Each structure stands twice: as structure tokens, then as C-alpha cells.
Amino acid sequence: MKKLLVIDDEASTRDLLKLSLERDGYTVFTAEDGPTGLEIFAKEIPSIILTDIKMPGMDGIEVLRRVKERSPDVEVIVITGHGEMNLAIRALQLEASDFINKPISDDSLAVALRRAEEKIWLRNKLREYTEDLETMVKETREELSKRHELEHNLIHTSMDGIIANDRQGNIIIFNEGAERIYGYTREEAISSIHVTQLYPEGRAKQIKQMIYGNEHGGPGRLINYSVEVLTKTGELVPILLSATILVDKGEEVATVGYFKDMREIKGLEAELLKSERMAAVGQTTAGIAHGVKNILHGMKLGAFMIDTGFEKQKAESLRKGWDLVRKNIDRISKMTKEMLSLANATPPAYKLCSLNDILDEICQLMADKANERGISLVCELDHSLPQVEVDPEGIHTCLLNLVTNAIEAFPQTASGGQVIVSSRDEAEAGVCLQVKDTGVGMSKEIRDQIFENLFSTKGSRGTGLGLAITQKIVHEHGGTIQVESQPQKGSSFTITLPKEGFFG
């Protein structure tokens, strides 16, 4: 219930007002003079005060002034007598909410009270709004500053370098990552470095063109582009650069670059390559040792047989022993040659030639060996085959290896097998050379390993280098080699070479 204070020196007016106002629902306090009124005011803090103007001692104007001084929100209605318009005006100047004339009519009192109530209500509302607004502003500001801080942290603590420059090329953002890459401090970069100084001469311009261009992630974007940047000390650092143009209201305002330092990755890559190479060397060495052991084994047995031959005067032992030694001498020289070929000791010499001629030559060369084993060697050549630019020696080696393998793909004792050597024009795809046998075939496990160095299924008879060399030569020609095989059914190897030649 609202509290209301009535100050009037006339008891009848006080009683009358108290009665009437209590009926309206107010809690009414009364005082017969100014000082008492102020005392009650201080204690009860009523929201509305009705005070007579003319009172002995402290008058209504003074009461108004003191109340307003203490609590400007309290509504004070002054009661004026006839002809006291000056005082009424003075009261209004002192922020009285209204004045009513004596004798007090119910109507004028009601109007004045309503106005006072309205003012209180409005003021409260306004205060609420103001408070809400202030809270909102405060919250928004906090939110903004939090977000700003977050963004700032995101940019500055990013492991990658982040650098932004304005349209003139002045650095505007230079984070910790950028400091680590470049060696400039943020202050140095922002105050005295132009974006072009971050790259080797002329590179910044090219990069800018790439960002605008279409090829590297669309216009206004550059994605994962490998580049070297120039540090404070003049060192070149490998970077994976992504960049984007920042646009504000349709206008380009800045370019942001994200710099991933590739030094560590490159270092790791180099280390990995080195360890892979070491492992390959180890494996190769072990493989060679294995091959040599097998050959030595044959030689020792051969030498022993020769010794026995001499001791016991047996020509047969002598002959067999010597045969074994000589065969193993051939093996080790073949192995040496193949290893050199794999190591690229003789560079390939490319020239235009007929692949059919090479196939023909191979078939003639291998005819005896095939015959010996009861295998028919068939040559099916496509005579429309165009001449192709190849290294004839290399291709000869490849086909010799494939045909040798094909002939050896039959059990020693078996006969009736077939090896088909063919050529075919495959139009766009190039020219195909195929060696197909109906021999023992291979399991998937073996097929997966056949192109590896020193892998062999021929025990001591194979060097394990033939297919590795074949694949290497084919690849050098820009061609492919494919294998199909089924255990007990046979295998086929297909070499496809580009018609144009790898180099033209």
C-alpha cells in the first residue's frame, strides 16, 4: 500500500484529507508542521507528500526543497490558498508535481494524485528500462570483449603463422606463429615491414596473382601452396601457404595468409627417406649375400667334386664338378651385370625402332632352350605395329627376362607347355607386348612380391633381380607392366608402352 504524508497546520484539513485518502487506499501519515513532516518523511519515506504552503515556522516551499534535495523521486503536491499563484509557480519550479487550491475539492485532489502516481509510475518504468538497458549494454560489452579476446588468442596462439596486410601491403596482424617463422617481432613487422619483404624478391607479386586467380582454390583464395619465405636473417623457410582476401561491404580490405612451417615435416621426411634408404640398403645387402651364398654353395660342391675327381682319377667327377663351378661363375657374373643394370650404370639410349624385330630376336634366341624342355614357343606379332621410340637394349632385356621366366615356369619334368609372345596395337593406350605361359602360375602372395629386388622363387638359380629390372626399364619408358596369374593355370605379363615415346 502506498504511503502518503499530509503536512498542514490546520487540524481540520489534515483530518479531512486523511479520511478521504485512506478511503482511496493510501496509508496516511499526518504532521502539523514542516519539521515534524520531515521527521516522518525520513522515517517512512512516503512516495507522495501533500503539504500546505503557508505554515508557521517552516513553510511548504522549504519542506518541498528539503524533500527534493534528499529524494528527488518523491512527488510533492502543494496546497495553496487563494491569491498565492507566485508561491505555486515557485513550487513548480522546485519540481513540485502539482498544486491544488484551497478549499480542496475532491476532483482537483484526485487529478493531482493521479498525475503524481503517473509520474511515479513513469519514473519507475524509466528506471527499469534504464537499468535493463545498462545491463544489456554491460553484457554485450562483456560478450564482445570476451569474443574479441578469444579471437585475439586464436590468432595469436595459433601454431601456424597468421599474417594480415592491408591493401597497401602494410602488416596489420602478425601472430606468434609468424614471429617463430620469420624472427621478426610483432612490433617490428607492423611498424616497418612491407608484405613483399616476407618473400624472396618478386615472389609476393606472384602469390598475389595466384590468390586473385582461379587455379589454386578459386578467386580470392589460395589453398596449401608450397612456397619458400624469407626470414629476418635471410634464411629460406619452406611453408605451406593458404591465403584469403577479406572483404568488407563489398570492398577488399585485407589479405590474410596462414603459414604452416614445413621445416620439421621436411626434416622428418628427409629422415624417413634416409632410414628407408638404409633399410633398403640392408635388405639389398642381405639379399645379395643370400644370392652369393647359394652360388658359393654350388661352387664348393663343384670344387669338392673336382678334388674327388683328381684323387680318384675319375674323369666323370672332374667333368661334373667343373660344370657346376662354371655354371656358378656364369650365375655370379649375370647377377653382377643385373645389379649394375639396376643401379643404372649404363644410361638408356632411346631411338625409333620396331618392337616386332626385338620380339623376333628373343624368340629365336630362346627357341633352343624352349625345345630342350619340350615347350613350344609361339610368336604372334601384329604387323601393323608402328615404330616406337625406345631403348632397344632395355626392351630386349625386359622381354628376355619375361620369356626366360615363362620357360622356367614349367616343372623340370613336364612337357607340352606353351609360351606365347605377342604384340598388339592398342590405339590410344599404346603398344602392348605380352608374354604368356601355361606354366605353374603364382599364388597372390608370390605375385605381390615378384617386382621386389632380390625376390626369387627359383632358389639358387634366380638372382631375384630380373623382374625388378624389367619393371624399372618399363617405367623409365613411361610404360606399365601388368601381371595376371593363376596357380596351376599359368601367368601372363603385359608391357604397355606409349606410342609417342616418353620424351616426345
Add this chain to the structure above:
Amino acid sequence: MSGKKIVIIDDDPEICDAMSEILGEYDYQVFTALDTRSGYQLLLEERPDLLILDIMMATMHEGLDFATKIKEREGIYGMPVLIVSARPPAERGYGRSLDEDLDWIHADIFMEKPVEPEELIHNVKLLLKD
């Protein structure tokens, strides 16, 4: 001398010939096979007193599995098995001592290539108790 039977399984026909020749000098009857399948057949037919098995690089496991199978069938006091191999060092068990490897390589004697023929003959005699 005994005329005892030896079966040699080795995928290299020349090595087979040489071994037959050398061991034949000591009056052993030597039979050879170029793969484990025909080798097994030979074992069943000839019931030899010793098996000499070459373990090749490409079919290393096949050779070892074969040896295991034979030893399991024969039992520890059955037909002795002598394995000859070039021992690729990356294989399982290799790189440790031969004594330890013999726990899982089912051979009575394991010889590394190149084998000294005198040593081979010595080991053959040892296994055949000649």
C-alpha cells in the same frame, strides 16, 4: 659302407646332381626331388634313413612347415632331417643362436650355405650313425 637311403629335396637340379654324386661316393643310395610334393612321395616310396632338405628363400615357410610335418610324423627317434639353407637373416628366429632356433626348426642338424662338403659328409655320417 651301408647302402643306406638318403632323400634330397632341393629345387636346384644341379645341386641335386652334385649331392648325389658326392654322397654316392660313400655308397649311399641317393634319391632327389625338386619340390616338397614329389619329395614327400619319394619319402613314402623309399622310406629313407635320412632326409636332406634345402630351404629356399621364396618358399622358406613351405620348407620349414614340411620339416615340421615330417618330424611330427616320424617322432624324435625317427628319420633324421638335415636342413641346408642360406638363412635370410630377417626370418623368424634367425639372428639368435642356432641352439635356440633348433627348438622350432624341426631339424636334427641345420647347416648354413655355403656348406663345406666335408662337413656335410661328417654330419650325414653322424645322423646315420656310420
